[in-house]
Amino acid sequence: MRDREPAPQDAERRLSTKEAAELLGVKPETVYAYVSRGQLSSRRVSGGRGSTFDAAEVEALARRNRRESVGTSGSGSELSVRTRITLIESDRYFFRGVDAVELATRHTYEEVAEWLWTGRMLPGSTFTAPSASVAVARRAVDALPEHAAPADLLRVATIAAATTDPLRFDLSEGAVLGTARTLIPTLVAALPPAGHRRRDEGPLAHRLWSRLSVHKDPDEASLRALDAALALLVDHDLAASTLAVRVAASARAHAYAAVSAGLGVIEGPLHGAASGLAHRLLQDVLDQGDAAPVIADELRAGRRIPGLGHRLYPGEDPRARALFALLEQIPRAEPALLAARDIVETTARHAPLHANVDLALAVLTASCGMAPSAGETIFAVARTAGWIAHALEEYGERPLRMRPSGLYAGPKPPQPLPE
Template sequence: MDTDLLSARETCRLLGISQATLYAYVSRGLLESRPGPDHRSRLYPRQDVERLAQRKRAGRGAARGAAQSLDRGLPVLETQISLIRPDGPYYRGRSAVEAVRTGATLEDIARLLWDCGEHDPFAVEVDGNWPATVATIAGNERLPPLARAMAAIPLLALDVQHSFNSAPRVRHEIAAALLRHNAALLVAQPPFAGPVHRLLAQCWKPDDEGFAELVRAALVVCADHELNVSAFAARVVASTGAHLHATVCSGLAALSGPRHGGATARAYALIADAREAGSARDFIAMRWQRGDDLPGFGHAMYPHGDPRAAELLPRLRELHAGSPMLESLETIIAATEDISGQRPNIDFMLAAICHANGLAATPALVMFAAGRLAGWLAHALEQQAQGRLIRPRARYAGVAPAEPA
């Protein structure tokens, strides 16, 4: 056995835990597991086990526990918006996967996440023209989508009446306009009164109903994922009482980082590189043996596979059955699972949708940003309704001040 990998028994002995606790650690993303030689057992990286053991020995005081909670550890906030379970995210108790299957649109999910009740904020008439203050930016296709949205949205706020009104109905209507405006800005189009998935699909593959349905499904499963980096950023800003346009910009800023929204571009590049290699299987094996990560595969919250990706994959297969690109994607998926034990995540599927439809990498990020904005707004609305400022404390670890003489 590879000395850098430990069996479940050895791992439990070093950590002083039961196998049930070990499985819980894996499900929470605290430990990575890999397939054993017989493909039934699991092995655990020694380095990760020893690091976790050191953390346990260091104690679990309040300060240390709080610090560890910031990296997918213990829950730090209560929310009624979404719940992550092994079978995928749930939006206010409703399965995101089931919502896809019943034909829900992003707008349907937004109304659910925002707890709109019988009120439909999307029924408000949409002005199909941009205000003069943002028209030049909004239509500039040379700007990157996130940059275009982040530049225009603060200016749009200047024309929004009642931006600090606390009435739920008013705030829901502002949120609905923001959802539509953000989607239009991401693809440099005028504001659109119809469903977001149709706006995006028409930009990328006009009059292709099957593709539009795939985009709809992607937006729904991307709408929220509990307290991820961008949602937390939006909640922090919202806790100050800032208007919804500002909270949306904080979410977009967080998403722009390579370790968050940039994951779709890296997954897209992995697919392209694997296809260009003489053997996709050898390419994946080389990366894995070299210690490189495999963008688009594995997810700390879903150690047994990302249900969001599992819902999109059959839809992609049906739409592109028999195509050479789908065969390439299937080869990459099968080889990666066999070699690393990892399955596709949502980043891979968004990138795969783009590859299969002859699109560049950018639409993958646009789908993520257009869908996730519904969740950011839900978190902002919930945080402001709670009326509490998010202000954690830091544990100073720098140079000690000089003692007074």
């Protein structure tokens, strides 16, 4: 049987700008951008001000965009997603095309976050937490047991803060940016103090210090190192937690829910919790005065050595290099720096791996009077800004595009009902 020939009205089916935008999953102004780039043709409505678009042409562009936006790598094994936020190549990484290390060492965390969100540098940017959300978040965090992990505290604080925001379902760029600028300081404000009075004013790094370190009056070099660590960790392309955030945003979950999804993933020992393992290893080396027996014990137990190597950097992790340089300006960090160097040199006898940012974070936390879990807190607070940048980008894409198909490998159906 021959396929039915298309009727004239099928071939000439036209879409309005609104219909074309919905089919493409973009804003109406983006449709006209496609026209200006020659990717779509348009026809003015007779006697009207609008334009119409060939339905088949729009559908073909939508299919092409889906293939390009969410596909697989050349090996066919890894998901790839178009993004304008972070690029990693040649042992360097860039935020919106600008060297991320230079940004982090010349600007504050808040300024780098604004650059990541908007592509604009706003000198002197500060984030302020609403008193209502802080009060609710603190009550929620205070209700948790003392052994709760950093991700637990931050996730509960995020959910509590969401309940105070009646505009959380507004996914427009302005509303999401408003959420970002209040959620991050709320998370910091909700954390319990580290043995002395909370600091709730000044740059975010200063406020976070009072939640992490037993040292009441930090020197400027230590605060600068903490602030740079936040800025260096603000984003790192599609890490596991960031992918979870984009999946949530693809389903149009609000920004608080998207951040909560990221926090749920970050607890893994291969992700946000890795710095805590490196801290404990570093402390063992400091206690014994030699990395060799500590490394031997780790390997004998069948454990990998934390803080070494990174799958995206064949050479040195640029974040570690930048943070080590700042830590060298802190006199009390010298023993931990020497211990970290001992770890690298000892393992290099058989596995030439460079230090990664987890080991650099461990030097920071171990030398500044912080608990082993402090690195996870720094990581999560820092990455919240990156997660929101990715959520914002995903809100501009076609809804529910993050929906891969499963490759079924079970029994061939139909199978009989189980007895």
